[in-house]
Amino acid sequence: QKEVEQDPGPLSVPEGAIVSLNCTYSNSAFQYFMWYRQYSRKGPELLMYTYSSGNKEDGRFTAQVDKSSKYISLFIRDSQPSDSATYLCAMGDSNYQLIWGAGTKLIIKP
Amino acid sequence: DTEVTQTPKHLVMGMTNKKSLKCEQHMGHRAMYWYKQKAKKPPELMFVYSYEKLSINESVPSRFSPECPNSSLLNLHLHALQPEDSALYLCASSQAWTGYSYEQYFGPGTRLTVT
Numbered sequence: 001q002k003e004v005e006q007d008p009g010p011l012s013v014p015e016g017a018i019v020s021l022n023c024t025y026s027n028s029a030f031q032y033f034m035w036y037r038q039y040s041r042k043g044p045e046l047l048m049y050t051y052s053s054g055n056k057e058d059g060r061f062t063a064q065v066d067k068s069s070k071y072i073s074l075f076i077r078d079s080q081p082s083d084s085a086t087y088l089c090a091m092g093d094s095n096y097q098l099i100w101g102a103g104t105k106l107i108i109k110p
Numbered sequence: 111d112t113e114v115t116q117t118p119k120h121l122v123m124g125m126t127n128k129k130s131l132k133c134e135q136h137m138g139h140r141a142m143y144w145y146k147q148k149a150k151k152p153p154e155l156m157f158v159y160s161y162e163k164l165s166i167n168e169s170v171p172s173r174f175s176p177e178c179p180n181s182s183l184l185n186l187h188l189h190a191l192q193p194e195d196s197a198l199y200l201c202a203s204s205q206a207w208t209g210y211s212y213e214q215y216f217g218p219g220t221r222l223t224v225t
Contacts, residue, residue, distance in 0.1 A: 043114075043217050096212065
């Protein structure tokens with residue numbers, strides 16, 4: 001079993017829909033949770049960074065962490081074609097290294 | 111300024127060549143990273159420098175040789191690579207108060223093809 005599980009997709013939704021992207025993890029020691037967006041042939045871009053449980057909102061993006069369920073989510077409201085990308089979750093272990101999910105390819109259809 | 115720059119953008123090299131990848135950041139970060147990313151896979155950590163000292167080497171073959179000339183620059187020297195080393199090579203940086211930080215900022219990458 002991988003430490004971080006993420007459905008690779010693709011996930012295809014119409015423009016304007018609310019998108020929900022998720023990761024589950026097995027290591028209860030994870031305290032730091034990140035979402036990166038990666039466009040094709042580009043480097044990952046840090047979108048959201050959350051410490052411990054709770055919600056964090058930034059514009060159209062909301063990150064949620066449920067440590068009791070070992071489950072994190074990224075919600076995108078009013079999705080746009082420009083949101084089409086691969087979204088990677090990453091978690092910080094006690095050695096300050098990032099443990100990555102496989103990435104979910106998201107397609108927003110105009 | 112949250113920019114990490116990498117040169118070149120693309121590189122094609124033969125198995126007997128020697129080349130270098132370069133990375134620069136001006137965010138005052140003291141930790142810098144090299145990652146390798148294959149298609150449809152997440153980044154794989156190769157090396158970490160913290161305060162210009164090599165802190166992590168993820169058992170990377172010796173044909174990859176990192177160098178950190180100063181706190182803003184990171185190089186990756188390549189020699190005698192194999193075709194399976196073809197990938198996107200990513201540089202990242204982060205604050206490093208106690209060693210490393212989880213908020214890593216990535217450059218656009220160098221797409222390397224080994225023929």
